[in-house]
Amino acid sequence: xxxxxxxxxxxxxxxxxxxxxxxxxxxxxxxxxxxxxxxxxxxxxxxxxxxxxxxxxxxxxxxxxxxxxxxxxxxxxxxxxxxxxxxxxxxxxxxxxxxxxxxxxxxxxxxxxxxxxxxxxxxxxxxxxxxxxxxxxxxxxxxxxxxxxxxxxxxxx
Numbered sequence: 370x371x372x373x374x375x376x377x378x379x380x381x382x383x384x385x386x387x388x389x390x391x392x393x394x395x396x397x398x399x400x401x402x403x404x405x406x407x408x409x410x411x412x413x414x415x416x417x418x419x420x421x422x423x424x425x426x427x428x429x430x431x432x433x434x435x436x437x438x439x440x441x442x443x444x445x446x447x448x449x450x451x452x453x454x455x456x457x458x459x460x461x462x463x464x465x466x467x468x469x470x471x472x473x474x475x476x477x478x479x480x481x482x483x484x485x486x487x488x489x490x491x492x493x494x495x496x497x498x499x500x501x502x503x504x505x506x507x508x509x510x511x512x513x514x515x516x517x518x519x520x521x522x523x524x525x526x
Contacts, residue, residue, distance in 0.1 A: 377426050377447055383418070384427055392449035400495040401452045405429065405445055407505050412512050414442055424448075425455070433512055440515055442508060452495040454504055457488045462514050470510075475503055 376388035390398050408414045414431035421428050421444070429445040446453040463479065471479070482491040493504045512518075 377449060380420055380426070383420075386418070389427060389447040393447060393452055397452045397495055400498070400501050401445065401447060403498075404443075404454050404495065404501060404505065408443055408445070408508070412442065412508060415439070421446075425453075428455075433515060442511060446492075454493045454495055454501070456491050456493065456504065456508060456511075458482075458491055458507075458511070460484070460487045460489065462511060463489065465514065466510070471507065472503060474500075475507070 376382070376384035377392070390401060393401055405416070408431045409416055412431075412433060414433050415435070417430045417432070418427060419430060420426065421430075425444060425446045426448075428447065430441055431443045431445065432439040433442045434440055441457060443457075444453075444455040446455060458479065468476070478493065479489055479491050482489045484490075493500065495501060
């Protein structure tokens, strides 16, 4: 195992954020930071760093709301090989989306994700700004569904 990935893989030592992000590629680090900032600041999620076992190891859980009303919105997994944004998406939420609200690749990823107890567990690889923007847009809609607030609709051309 490379030394750079040791912080992410060492179950017995709680790493700091810097140690987890350091082994990511330049692009992976930038996208990871963008996702993390959006979830914490724009969507007002509370972040917790925990050991989640293999394959996610040390990763960040981001919850929206507090106390009994807290709902896990995403996990940020700083895998040195392929950083991930994992989103638990309830079937009831997905049923309310129009088919063209996501790209074909996004729809396929959701449809091929494992479904457990009415929730799709979708692993989005953090590889492009466009893919991340689509995923964050989906999470914006998810928060709007949780809070009952409307989301901004894109202008029609």
